[in-house]
Amino acid sequence: MTATRTEKKRKSDSAAATQQGDPTLNLELLRSMLLQRRFEERCAEAYALGKIGGFCHLYIGQEAVSTGALSMLRPDDYVITTYRDHGPALARGMTPRAVMAELFGRQDGCARGKGGSMHMFDTNTNFLGGHGIVGGHVPIATGVGFAIKYRGGDQVIVCFMGESVVNTGAFHEALNMAGLWKLPCVFIIENNRYGMGTALERASAIHDIYERGAAYNMPRNQCDGQDVFAVRQAVGEAVERARKEQIPTLLEVRTYRFMGHSMSDAVSGTYRPKSELEEYMKRDPITLLRTHMQEAGQLTDEQLQKLDEELKAIVQDSWDFAESSPELPVEALYEDVYADTTT
């Protein structure tokens, strides 16, 4: 790492440290992360019971990325992500009911149950999906960045992606255009070390993948994705640059998924040593924040238990809501295929 980059990282770390004293903010962050965790634990259960069908990729272990990043946005900003989208959808403020009903394939889901796990969408929160094609959504993010600039707005778009995305052609085209045209995009690589069962080192010629930003003349940075404060700091800088100067950023956030790639593979898998998983689980983002708050006297055991019970009840409510929501009739298959642009 060059001196400039080391300096940049240190700046991020120290500024992040100064933010850690706000108990109200910390409680909000904890709440957001714990909601995602409790929600997805029940998703795994519902999947095993056959209530959720199709693909289902859990976000467990990565919650500090969604919560940290999206806590730096305004409501009128935009968010787009991959199929690993339940966590970001909840962190953006989509209701657990709309997300769970979508997972259950029911008509009160955000996409009327037609999209399922990989396709959370919500116009109220400017959450633009939930995309199943690896790399396919990155050009959309660039397009949204272009639209913002064309209309003279000061919003930004945050685009999450896995680290495997950086080896797709769409990534290069989209980042080149964003860099060339100076679009207000914050590209966040959630580097959880694996693309399905393939380790980053077996797939990418370089391993500090934020360096790829150099090819697009883009500011770039790397931060610890298990530390919600570090994510907030790094994303905050990128968002400000995008909003005020319309300069895009490539940010690599180092994280880890605690579950398998999707519900179809085992928790650990044969592609990664159990000891590695255990080592990363010691840096559970929720435990890190919770411990920080407890040590700072910002959270008692009773408060934590109360919060946890409240969130479990919210998730149970979303499950009950999803179960009671009807399935669409078969004829509805032909609806929502084309947009009516005549009205």
Ligand SMILES: Cc1ncc(C[n+]2csc(CCOP(=O)(O)OP(=O)(O)O)c2C)c(N)n1
């Ligand atoms: C174009 C394309 N190729 C292959 C796949 C199959 N596929 C689904 S997820 C995935 C791995 C992606 O890994 P990464 O980008 O690191 O994201 P993560 O799953 O780790 O969040 C692959 C290869 C796909 N969905 N799209």
Ligand SMILES: [Mg+2]
């Ligand atoms: Mg990955």
